Amino acid sequence: MENVEKKIREEAKKLLADKKVDVVVGYERGTLPLTATPVFITEPDDADRLVYDATCVQNLAKYVHDILSAHKEAQKKVKPEDKKKKVVGVVARGCTSRSLVIQLQERQYGRDDLVVLGVPCNGYIDGKKMGIALAGEEILDGSLTGEGVAVKTSAGEKKIALNDVLADNCLTCRFNNPVISDLMAGDNAPAKAFDREYEKVDAFEQLSTEERWAYFTKEMGKCIRCYACRNACPSCYCKVCFVEQSMPQFVGLSADHTDTQLFQLLRTFHMVGRCVDCGSCISVCPMGVDLRNFLKKLDKDALELFENRAGAKMEDVPPLSTYKENDKEDFIYNP
Amino acid sequence: MEKRLIKKDVLAGIVGKIAGDVNLVAPVKEEDNVLFELVKDGVTALSSYRNTKNAPKAFFFPRSETLMRYTRKEKGYEFTGLGEDVSGQTVIFGVRPCDARSFVILDLLFDQDKYKDPYYIEKRANTTVVAVGCTKPPYSTCFCTSVDGSPMSTEGADVFLTDLGESYLAEFLTDKGEKLLKYFGDAKADAGAEKKKEEIAQAAAKEIKKTIPAHEIKAWLDANFEHPFWETVHKKCLACGTCTFMCPTCHCFDIQDEVKAADGKRIRNWDSCMFPLFTRETSGHNPRTSQKERWRQRFMHKFRYYVDMFGPIACVGCGRCVMSCPVNIDIRKIAEDISKL
Ligand code: SF4
Numbered sequence: 245m246e247n248v249e250k251k252i253r254e255e256a257k258k259l260l261a262d263k264k265v266d267v268v269v270g271y272e273r274g275t276l277p278l279t280a281t282p283v284f285i286t287e288p289d290d291a292d293r294l295v296y297d298a299t300c301v302q303n304l305a306k307y308v309h310d311i312l313s314a315h316k317e318a319q320k321k322v323k324p325e326d327k328k329k330k331v332v333g334v335v336a337r338g339c340t341s342r343s344l345v346i347q348l349q350e351r352q353y354g355r356d357d358l359v360v361l362g363v364p365c366n367g368y369i370d371g372k373k374m375g376i377a378l379a380g381e382e383i384l385d386g387s388l389t390g391e392g393v394a395v396k397t398s399a400g401e402k403k404i405a406l407n408d409v410l411a412d413n414c415l416t417c418r419f420n421n422p423v424i425s426d427l428m429a430g431d432n433a434p435a436k437a438f439d440r441e442y443e444k445v446d447a448f449e450q451l452s453t454e455e456r457w458a459y460f461t462k463e464m465g466k467c468i469r470c471y472a473c474r475n476a477c478p479s480c481y482c483k484v485c486f487v488e489q490s491m492p493q494f495v496g497l498s499a500d501h502t503d504t505q506l507f508q509l510l511r512t513f514h515m516v517g518r519c520v521d522c523g524s525c526i527s528v529c530p531m532g533v534d535l536r537n538f539l540k541k542l543d544k545d546a547l548e549l550f551e552n553r554a555g556a557k558m559e560d561v562p563p564l565s566t567y568k569e570n571d572k573e574d575f576i577y578n579p
Numbered sequence: 580m581e582k583r584l585i586k587k588d589v590l591a592g593i594v595g596k597i598a599g600d601v602n603l604v605a606p607v608k609e610e611d612n613v614l615f616e617l618v619k620d621g622v623t624a625l626s627s628y629r630n631t632k633n634a635p636k637a638f639f640f641p642r643s644e645t646l647m648r649y650t651r652k653e654k655g656y657e658f659t660g661l662g663e664d665v666s667g668q669t670v671i672f673g674v675r676p677c678d679a680r681s682f683v684i685l686d687l688l689f690d691q692d693k694y695k696d697p698y699y700i701e702k703r704a705n706t707t708v709v710a711v712g713c714t715k716p717p718y719s720t721c722f723c724t725s726v727d728g729s730p731m732s733t734e735g736a737d738v739f740l741t742d743l744g745e746s747y748l749a750e751f752l753t754d755k756g757e758k759l760l761k762y763f764g765d766a767k768a769d770a771g772a773e774k775k776k777e778e779i780a781q782a783a784a785k786e787i788k789k790t791i792p793a794h795e796i797k798a799w800l801d802a803n804f805e806h807p808f809w810e811t812v813h814k815k816c817l818a819c820g821t822c823t824f825m826c827p828t829c830h831c832f833d834i835q836d837e838v839k840a841a842d843g844k845r846i847r848n849w850d851s852c853m854f855p856l857f858t859r860e861t862s863g864h865n866p867r868t869s870q871k872e873r874w875r876q877r878f879m880h881k882f883r884y885y886v887d888m889f890g891p892i893a894c895v896g897c898g899r900c901v902m903s904c905p906v907n908i909d910i911r912k913i914a915e916d917i918s919k920l
């Protein structure tokens with residue numbers, strides 16, 4: 245990955261120096277060991293802060309949408325002759341690029357507002373899995389060593405195989421290389437075990453309705469409705485989310501579990517054909533709620549019912565924006 | 580002040596006895612987290628843990644608290660009672676010194692001469708705080724010594740326990756604390772135990788490797804409400820409020836009525852300066868238009884406004900926000916960056 249990192253820095257520096265982009269959204273080192281954090285680079289000299297490895301977690305398409313929609317808003321107040329274009333460069337691996345495709349399909353901005361710095365991806369480290377592997381010990385220092393992670397805790401040093409701590413979505417990722425890109429930093433990464441992507445959903449489908457409901461209520465019982473999942477999600481970009489509307493007010497502010505379930509059900513259903521399984525919502529959840537199982541089930545439904553894989557191809561028409569006469573509808577009568 | 584020495588292995592028994600007599604709140608393990616919770620039958624309070632993920636403030640200032648109830652009648656509303664019954668005596672066991680200090684900091688706000696919050700004050704009065712010193716600071720992110728605390732600070736504790744190796748030194752610091760004396764046996768602590776505690780306290784404070792210029796930046800904050808620096812903090816923030824919900828000193832709230840058919844409840848809920856709805860007015864206008872203004876509020880509130888209003892910095896250096904921010908916005912780094920401006 246070191247070469248990829250070097251290439252990203254070079255390309256970002258060039259793009260900024262040549263004024264081809266106004267900002268590059270990427271990752272920089274975090275303040276805690278083994279972390280990276282989103283960064284917004286506007287000066288060519290700062291491009292050396294960019295990093296790229298298995299500690300980079302967030303799907304950066306969320307920030308692309310933030311920046312471009314804020315710019316669009318601000319431009320509304322500007323005289324036509326003073327209007328300016330803003331171009332965003334973004335470090336994008338497979339899932340990020342699919343989210344960009346979705347935002348483009350949904351006409352959130354134009355392709356020329358964007359420079360996609362594609363990167364190959366081998367997956368990222370899941371903080372919760374790491375916590376379990378270290379039995380809750382705090383990471384004092386750490387480094388990535390090819391196929392493994394070397395970690396120092398107060399209990400001593402430990403080597404962990406990367407595959408043991410990669411996020412579930414990464415282990416079975418089908419699109420770990422960008423589906424669109426203007427520049428590629430590095431060769432394509434080897435395929436992941438994508439043929440197993442629905443294994444967990446298949447097992448879940450075998451459970452009885454009661455068992456599935458029990459699992460849903462248990463997981464949602466943990467949720468404190470901080471909305472980090474929604475805010476981290478590149479497909480959750482509504483200007484005003486229904487949970488924050490006050491006329492009418494759909495959900496209360498207090499910790500009523502039916503309000504929590506309502507929020508989660510509605511968000512999940514808004515994700516049909518729009519969830520790229522980047523795992524951002526899960527990684528930011530402070531309470532460790534398993535959202536993926538439910539999102540992945542809808543993803544499977546979208547594939548089986550509408551032959552759609554979210555954001556896989558620019559020319560696809562998203563299932564929620566179209567109607568075909570041969571759309572399956574038996575699930576309406578035989579759920 | 581009474582001081583007792585207790586053998587290590589009897590502590591669990593003491594905690595169990597206390598739980599038999601009053602409500603006991605203590606750290607317990609829940610899936611992968613250690614949380615402060617009301618200890619129910621069959622659950623064991625942990626004796627070895629770093630710190631809890633959630634701050635214990637919730638037991639005085641709950642996430643959602645019913646303030647009053649009412650019913651709609653033919654003619655107008657009828658008041659049908661106050662909130663939950665909080666008359667029971669409670670012991671919070673196992674509070675870390677930073678969190679114990681947070682209670683003192685919150686008292687300044689909820690229990691002022693001018694404004695008194697009866698809901699908070701009643702629970703505070705009914706609760707005894709048993710703190711456990713950090714003989715070994717639990718995290719590398721701890722920075723209590725930069726914000727006037729220390730790993731062995733007794734501020735805010737009614738009873739303070741120090742792990743001396745073979746035994747615990749128990750200090751009974753307040754009248755409330757002395758009411759628990761009966762559980763702790765008769766072995767008085769000798770001068771040797773106190774000396775040992777002193778040594779441990781000094782060593783523990785040295786173990787805190789991280790310092791931040793928390794006081795030094797005050798003058799800059801006073802002068803720079805408007806400054807380009809504030810553009811650099813918030814951009815990656817997800818506005819999730821995790822930092823403020825986990826924080827032992829954050830205390831903003833929002834009061835709403837929730838009505839089902841004819842029955843209404845007036846509920847006070849935690850608010851967060853990180854939420855887009857924070858300070859939004861009925862008209863739809865929000866004086867804090869973006870996350871930039873909100874983040875400035877969070878930082879200023881802790882390191883400037885609270886100091887001006889009440890004296891102490893409204894941060895106890897527990898590091899919870901640092902550890903739990905999903906995008907690694909680090910309050911320590913913000914303080915450092917400001918000090919370099
Ligand atoms: S989901 Fe795929 S593209 Fe996204 S981070 Fe994981 S492996 Fe990479």
Ligand code: SF4
Nearest residue numbers: 467468470471473529
């Ligand atoms: S991030 Fe987790 S706790 Fe927060 S709203 Fe989403 S599911 Fe709930």
Ligand code: SF4
Nearest residue numbers: 826894895897898900
């Ligand atoms: S601001 Fe952060 S470090 Fe300070 S008391 Fe709050 S959570 Fe702890």
Ligand code: SF4
Nearest residue numbers: 816817819820822904
């Ligand atoms: S925890 Fe981090 S992302 Fe969430 S509101 Fe606080 S600073 Fe923003």
